[in-house]
Amino acid sequence: MAKIHYNPDACIACNTCVAQCPVAAVNADFPGPRITGPASQRFRIMGNIDEETLHFCANCKNCDISCPHNVPISAFNMIARAEFTKKNPFSLRDWMLSHGALLGRKLGLVPAWLRNVGMLNPLTRRLLDMLGISASAPLPQFAAQTFKQRMRTYPQPASQRKVALFPGCYIDLYDPQTGLDLVWLLNKAGYEVIVPNNFDCCGLPMVANGFMEDARANARSNWAELSSWCAKGIPVLTACPSCNLMFNRDLAEYFPEIATGTAALRDAQEFVLECVERGELALPAPDPQAQPMLYHAPCHLRAQGLGLPGLSLLQAVFGKAVRNADAGCCGISGSYGFKKENYGIAQSIGQPLFETITKSGVALTTSECGTCRVQIMHGTGKPCLHPLSLVRRRLELQH
Amino acid sequence: MNSNSDVLVVGSGPAGLFAALVAAQRGKTVRIVTQGAGSLAICGSNIDVLGYAQGQRIDEAPWAAIAQLAPEHPYSLVGEHSIRSALHCISALCAKAGSPLSHADEEKNTLVPSIVGTLKPSWLCPASAQGNSLLAARRVLVAGIEGFKDCHPALVARQLKRYPELKQASFQTVNLIMPPQPRKRTLSPLDVARFVDSPEGLAWLCRSLRPYASTADVLVLPPVCGIEHSGSVMATLGKEVHCPVVEMLSIPPAVGGLRLRAILCRELAALGVNIVENATIVRAETAGKQCLALISKGTGGERRYTAKHIIIATGGILGGGLNMSPTAAQESIFGIELPLPEVIEDRSQEAVFGDHYFTRMGVQVNADLCPVGADGAVLFNNVHFVGRALGGYDYATEKSGLGVAFATGWAAAHKV
Ligand SMILES: Cc1cc2nc3c(=O)[nH]c(=O)nc-3n(C[C@H](O)[C@H](O)[C@H](O)COP(=O)(O)OP(=O)(O)OC[C@H]3O[C@@H](n4cnc5c(N)ncnc54)[C@H](O)[C@@H]3O)c2cc1C
Ligand code: SF4
Ligand code: SF4
Numbered sequence: 001m002a003k004i005h006y007n008p009d010a011c012i013a014c015n016t017c018v019a020q021c022p023v024a025a026v027n028a029d030f031p032g033p034r035i036t037g038p039a040s041q042r043f044r045i046m047g048n049i050d051e052e053t054l055h056f057c058a059n060c061k062n063c064d065i066s067c068p069h070n071v072p073i074s075a076f077n078m079i080a081r082a083e084f085t086k087k088n089p090f091s092l093r094d095w096m097l098s099h100g101a102l103l104g105r106k107l108g109l110v111p112a113w114l115r116n117v118g119m120l121n122p123l124t125r126r127l128l129d130m131l132g133i134s135a136s137a138p139l140p141q142f143a144a145q146t147f148k149q150r151m152r153t154y155p156q157p158a159s160q161r162k163v164a165l166f167p168g169c170y171i172d173l174y175d176p177q178t179g180l181d182l183v184w185l186l187n188k189a190g191y192e193v194i195v196p197n198n199f200d201c202c203g204l205p206m207v208a209n210g211f212m213e214d215a216r217a218n219a220r221s222n223w224a225e226l227s228s229w230c231a232k233g234i235p236v237l238t239a240c241p242s243c244n245l246m247f248n249r250d251l252a253e254y255f256p257e258i259a260t261g262t263a264a265l266r267d268a269q270e271f272v273l274e275c276v277e278r279g280e281l282a283l284p285a286p287d288p289q290a291q292p293m294l295y296h297a298p299c300h301l302r303a304q305g306l307g308l309p310g311l312s313l314l315q316a317v318f319g320k321a322v323r324n325a326d327a328g329c330c331g332i333s334g335s336y337g338f339k340k341e342n343y344g345i346a347q348s349i350g351q352p353l354f355e356t357i358t359k360s361g362v363a364l365t366t367s368e369c370g371t372c373r374v375q376i377m378h379g380t381g382k383p384c385l386h387p388l389s390l391v392r393r394r395l396e397l398q399h
Numbered sequence: 400m401n402s403n404s405d406v407l408v409v410g411s412g413p414a415g416l417f418a419a420l421v422a423a424q425r426g427k428t429v430r431i432v433t434q435g436a437g438s439l440a441i442c443g444s445n446i447d448v449l450g451y452a453q454g455q456r457i458d459e460a461p462w463a464a465i466a467q468l469a470p471e472h473p474y475s476l477v478g479e480h481s482i483r484s485a486l487h488c489i490s491a492l493c494a495k496a497g498s499p500l501s502h503a504d505e506e507k508n509t510l511v512p513s514i515v516g517t518l519k520p521s522w523l524c525p526a527s528a529q530g531n532s533l534l535a536a537r538r539v540l541v542a543g544i545e546g547f548k549d550c551h552p553a554l555v556a557r558q559l560k561r562y563p564e565l566k567q568a569s570f571q572t573v574n575l576i577m578p579p580q581p582r583k584r585t586l587s588p589l590d591v592a593r594f595v596d597s598p599e600g601l602a603w604l605c606r607s608l609r610p611y612a613s614t615a616d617v618l619v620l621p622p623v624c625g626i627e628h629s630g631s632v633m634a635t636l637g638k639e640v641h642c643p644v645v646e647m648l649s650i651p652p653a654v655g656g657l658r659l660r661a662i663l664c665r666e667l668a669a670l671g672v673n674i675v676e677n678a679t680i681v682r683a684e685t686a687g688k689q690c691l692a693l694i695s696k697g698t699g700g701e702r703r704y705t706a707k708h709i710i711i712a713t714g715g716i717l718g719g720g721l722n723m724s725p726t727a728a729q730e731s732i733f734g735i736e737l738p739l740p741e742v743i744e745d746r747s748q749e750a751v752f753g754d755h756y757f758t759r760m761g762v763q764v765n766a767d768l769c770p771v772g773a774d775g776a777v778l779f780n781n782v783h784f785v786g787r788a789l790g791g792y793d794y795a796t797e798k799s800g801l802g803v804a805f806a807t808g809w810a811a812a813h814k815v
Contacts, residue, residue, distance in 0.1 A: 012717070015651040016440040019589060031584040053583055065677045068435035068719055248698030264699040305434075305678030305697025307402070312673070326668040352627075 008045075011038035011071045017063035022329040023056050026348040030056035033063035036080075037073035044080060051084045058333035058342070059208045061245070061303035075253040078207050085210025093132040097335035098209035101169045101201035134343035138378035140174040140370070147176035151195045154183065159192040164229045166247075166265060168240035169201050170370030178370075178386040182239050182268055185392055189272070189281035194234070198225045204246040205334055207254065219251050219258050227263040237268040239388060241301035241368050242334065249304060267301075269368065269387060270309040276316070283391075284398045286319025292362045293318070294325040295387070296353060296376060298369035299333075310368050310387035317394045322366070327356040330367075332375035347379065354379035366390055404430040406815050407693060407706035409680050409732065410720070412437030413656075414786025414804035415712030416663040421488065421812035422710075423670040431672060432695055432704060434679040437660075438718060443622070443648045444655025445511050446489065446500065446805065448482070449474070450520035450798025457520055460506040471791040473803050476766050477810035482802065485809035489659075490523060496662040497630035500525060510534060512619055513648040514550045516558025519798060525624070525633060525646060525655070532643040534564050536616035538571070542608070543621065545574045546586035549650055550621050571615065575607045591623040592654040601625070601632055605639040612642035622646040622654040629658050678702070680713075683733050688780045693732070708815035709782045711762075712808065720788035721761060730762050730788065735770055735778065737761070737790070752796045761790030768811050783811040 017033040018024055024032035036054055043049040054077060063073040085094075129135040147167045163186060171179040183193045199222055203215035226247065229236045238244050244267050251259040275281040295311050302308075314322045330350045331337050337346025357365055357380045365384040367373050373384040404427075408419040411433035423429045449461035449468075457464050465474050465482070474482060493500045500523040502509065508520040509531055533539065539559070541552040552572035559565050577591055578599075594600035608618055624646060625632035636644050646655070667674070678695040684703075685691060692705045713720030713731060721737070722729050728737040737760055740746050747755045762770050768783040785807040787794065794800035 014441050014717075016436050016438075019440045019652040019657060020436055024584075025593060028579060028590060029583045035584070066436035066440060068437075068714075068717065070434070070679075244698060266699055302676045304699075305675065305695060306699065306702065307430075307432075307673060307675035307678070315671070320671070323671075324668045326664065 008038035008041035008071070008076070010069050012069060013039075014068065016066045016068060017071075017073055020062050020066035022060060022062055022331070022349045023058055023345060027056060027345050029053065033057075033073045033077070037063065037076040038071050040080070041076050044083075051080060054081055054084060055341075056345075057081070058336040058346075060299045060329055060333045060336075062299055062329060065299070065303050072253055075250070079212070079254065081210045082207070082212035085212075091132070091209075093339070094209040095211070096131070097133070097338060098205040098211055099201075099214070100173065100205065129340065132340045133338050134340045137338040137343055138374045139338065140170070140374050143174055143176050145176065147172045147179040148195055148197075150176050150180065151183070151193075154180065156183070156187055156192055159190055161191045162194055162234050163191045163271070164194045164196055164234050164236040165268075166199050166202075166226075166236055166238040166243060167195065168238055168243040168370075169205075170240060175370055175386075178239060178389055181386065181389040181392040182237075182272075185272055185281065185388060185395070186237075186275075188395070189275040191275075196225060196229065202243040202246040204242050204250065207246075207250065208334055208336065212254065216255055216258070219255050222247070223251065223258050223263065226265060227261055230263040235266050235271065237266045237271050239268040239368065239386065240370065241267075241298045241304070245300045245304055267304070267306055267309060269313055270306060272388070272391070273309050273313055276313075283313075283316050284394065286315075286317060287321070287394060288319070290318040290321035290394075291364060292360070293322050293364040293366055293390075294357055294360055294362050295322055296325050296327075296330060296365060296367040296372055296384075298367055298372045299329050301368055310366075313391050314366065314387050317391055325353060325356050325360075325365075327353040329353075330372045330375045330379070332371045334371055337371075337375060346375070350375055350379050357382060402430065402702070403705045404428045405706060406430075406708045406710060406812075407432065407704050408710045408712060409433065409693065410437060410712035410714060410718065410786070410788075411435070411674065411676075412712060412714050412718055412786060412804065413439050413442075413659070413663075413801055414714075414788075414808045415710070416660070416667065416808075417485070417489065417805050418710045418712060418785055418808035418812045419672055420492075420663060420667055420670065421809050422815055423667065423672050425812065427815060429670075429672045430675065430704065430706070431667075432675045432678050432680055432693070434677060434719065438714065439656040439660040439663075441651035441653055442656035442800070443653055444500075444525060444658050445509075445519075445521040445648060446486065446523040446801040447519070447794075447798040448486070448508070448522035448802035450508060451796060457508055458510070459508070461508060461522070462506075469791065471763065473789050473792055473807050474799070476764065476768065477806050481810040481813075482806040485805040486523060486802070488809060489805050492662055492666060493659070496665070498525065498633070498658060498662065499630065504531070507531075510564065511648055512555065512559060512645065514555065514621060514650065516555040518559070518562055518564070519648060521798065522802065525629065525658075532617045533619065533645050537568055538615045539565070539568050539617055539619060540611045540615035541570060541572045541619045542611075543572070543574045544586060544588075544591055544623065545576045546580070547588070547621065548585050549587075550647070555619070555647070571611075573611070575604075578603060587652055588621045588623050588649050588654050589626075589652045589657075591621070592626050592629075595623055595632055596625040596628045601635055604632075605636065608636070608640045608642070608644070612640050615642060618642050618644045620644060620646055622649050626654055626657050627661060680732050685733075685779065688777060690733075690779050690782045707781060709779075710808075710811050710815070711782060711784045711788055712786045713788050715761065715787040716757070718787060723757065723760070728760055730770075733770070733778070733782070735762055735772075738773065754796075755793070758793040758795060759790060761792075762788055763790050767814050768807060783814055785811045
């Protein structure tokens with residue numbers, strides 16, 4: 001792996017990141033981002049460090065969001081984790097959690113109900129628990145058909161204006177309906193949606209679990225595919241904040257040799273907002289009867305510097321009925337909160353959000369990220385939908 | 400992507416958050432674009448207005464001294480009415496959030512102890528401080544927490560005793576022992592404050608302090624009285640411990656600023672202000688004396704933000720609003736040149752709190768807080784600078800940090 005030497009000396013030791021790290025806030029054994037990131041990096045450069053507490057980092061990016069000096073703190077942690085994974089015994093659990101797309105493909109021949117029975121029955125959960133996946137963790141259920149399968153027969157009006165879609169593993173395997181809601185909205189805005197076959201998992205779960213070389217392989221083929229669509233002038237969208245973060249920010253940090261040129265994945269919510277701006281999609285006036293709902297901003301979205309376009313869309317069609325919960329990280333961080341040793345940490349981190357939702361009395365919550373939604377439903381018992389699904393509902397009701 | 404609002408604020412330190420809040424309260428649509436969480440995440444919650452002028456500590460009302468400040472000082476530009484209104488507004492917000500701030504006395508600075516045993520003149524303090532109860536006390540308890548590297552009660556007591564105000568007082572010291580002990584990191588006030596936010600933590604603090612209520616007139620603690628629930632923590636301490644509690648100012652990761660930040664952010668969310676995080680404004684589009692748009696860099700390319708009015712709250716060298724190299728000093732978005740003494744030695748002085756050029760360096764503005772060039776002519780009519788990005792003051796020496804941040808934020812929000 002190419003050695004990337006970011007300069008840890010950009011850190012002025014102000015401790016802002018420590019104050020904002022959700023894991024450090026609930027777990028007193030984690031020294032926090034300043035120490036595991038820039039401060040340890042100096043010792044890593046000298047080859048002299050034990051990585052005793054590195055596993056605590058959830059890769060949630062709140063440190064990066066808060067740092068006044070753009071220190072690539074979480075990247076320090078993830079690159080160090082990759083080195084650590086290389087030198088230490090192989091974890092089947094971490095491999096499974098980070099290679100969901102591959103597992104999904106292999107299991108694809110088995111019907112979903114059987115896969116779900118297989119994965120979610122108490123016996124399997126006990127087995128998974130023994131492997132280190134908490135029996136209490138809210139593992140998502142496989143959909144009967146993947147998003148890609150459903151798109152093969154989904155009728156779309158042909159159009160000269162085309163966009164391509166990077167569904168991401170979550171929508172593809174577990175939540176095809178959100179993907180279809182996006183397609184519905186894009187069709188309505190006059191676009192035909194292509195779902196390219198050659199995209200693979202974005203690789204973020206691999207990075208978070210220390211499998212940097214696997215992530216590199218995915219990055220290479222994904223970036224080539226992305227570049228080819230962009231070269232044709234066809235925008236490539238994703239509704240998943242983490243995939244977008246991986247393509248547009250993390251790849252440049254980990255694999256600068258791959259993420260070259262001007263190709264970029266686009267945030268689907270931002271794209272839909274632009275459709276509205278261009279007059280391609282008409283939104284109804286805010287519904288005065290809309291039931292109150294709370295929006296949760298995924299950390300991986302906040303880390304991107306593009307604001308909260310999903311919330312803007314929701315506010316456009318639901319007005320003041322939708323509010324930003326603004327109660328911090330939900331705790332799950334992809335597969336982090338599924339792990340036995342992290343499950344408790346993840347629940348404690350999410351507590352303020354769960355309480356905010358419960359106390360508000362809303363019956364409905366919304367967030368872009370698939371695993372945030374799973375965690376919110378687990379923590380509050382309230383449904384949590386993707387903003388695009390709610391926008392579609394509102395548009396359908398209008399007719 | 401192009402986003403429009405009435406007001407665009409850059410930076411989420413105290414000046415930016417407060418300016419955004421006041422503008423939103425006045426019915427404007429507001430968007431904040433910020434890189435980093437701003438210095439509230441590391442500073443104290445005591446709102447300094449003016450603690451020193453011409454090297455003299457100001458114990459009485461700072462207003463007379465404010466009236467004497469140089470004309471280019473931000474306070475002189477915005478005037479006493481703006482300063483008072485801003486302080487009134489932030490007090491009201493904190494009171495509404497259940498964490499009231501108070502004065503020692505309507506018209507006096509309060510002397511607040513620091514974690515190294517110095518006294519700092521400040522204006523608004525967490526209400527539990529009950530004014531100058533430290534100075535009125537004959538018997539002072541200084542409590543540390545076992546495991547705090549940065550707070551040594553005996554040292555604090557020794558230092559405080561050197562002040563004439565506390566010569567008569569007797570001191571006792573203690574280290575409280577917090578039950579959950581971190582194993583792999585050094586304990587900080589932030590850890591204890593978070594513990595005290597929980598019911599067990601609060602019960603522990605009450606239990607630990609109660610025995611001293613009969614032997615001391617005031618309990619001096621590091622800033623550990625909660626963050627999210629600091630208001631109710633203070634109230635409970637008042638009811639359960641029966642002895643005034645004064646928090647010391649501490650070093651980052653600090654607690655007080657996080658309290659203020661949480662209050663401001665909650666109010667901004669309630670007002671529907673959108674915050675674009677982790678985005679750096681990299682340049683401005685201007686035409687004549689108007690700023691048309693600011694351009695940010697985020698994932699997937701640049702974004703363009705337009706607004707009728709723009710408030711720049713990007714801080715100083717620490718915050719990223721000002722850049723200095725050996726040969727030049729510049730404001731970081733518009734590239735406004737700041738005059739710089741030729742000789743490097745002239746940019747600072749030997750004494751730590753001396754009259755340094757670099758600590759006063761910043762953007763020069765007119766009474767509308769619009770930037771002006773070296774000749775005094777306005778550069779942009781719709782751009783207002785607030786907080787530490789401004790020149791003409793030195794918050795560290797004067798003790799005027801949050802005071803200037805809030806006063807200028809309030810004033811700018813009334814110009815838009
Ligand atoms: C450790 C410490 C303790 C302090 N304690 C106290 C105290 O107890 N009481 C008191 O009154 N004062 C205190 N102060 C002083 C006070 O904090 C400062 O004077 C005040 O915070 C300045 O606020 P600001 O909003 O102007 O700047 P900052 O808080 O520095 O905020 C600047 C913001 O702008 C952002 N930014 C910069 N450039 C860009 C860009 N190009 N694009 C987007 N965003 C950008 C930054 O990331 C940041 O969010 C303390 C200061 C420090 C450092
Ligand atoms: S990525 Fe998240 S968990 Fe990891 S150090 Fe940063 S803030 Fe903490
Ligand atoms: S926020 Fe950035 S500069 Fe401050 S301690 Fe953390 S890494 Fe260092």
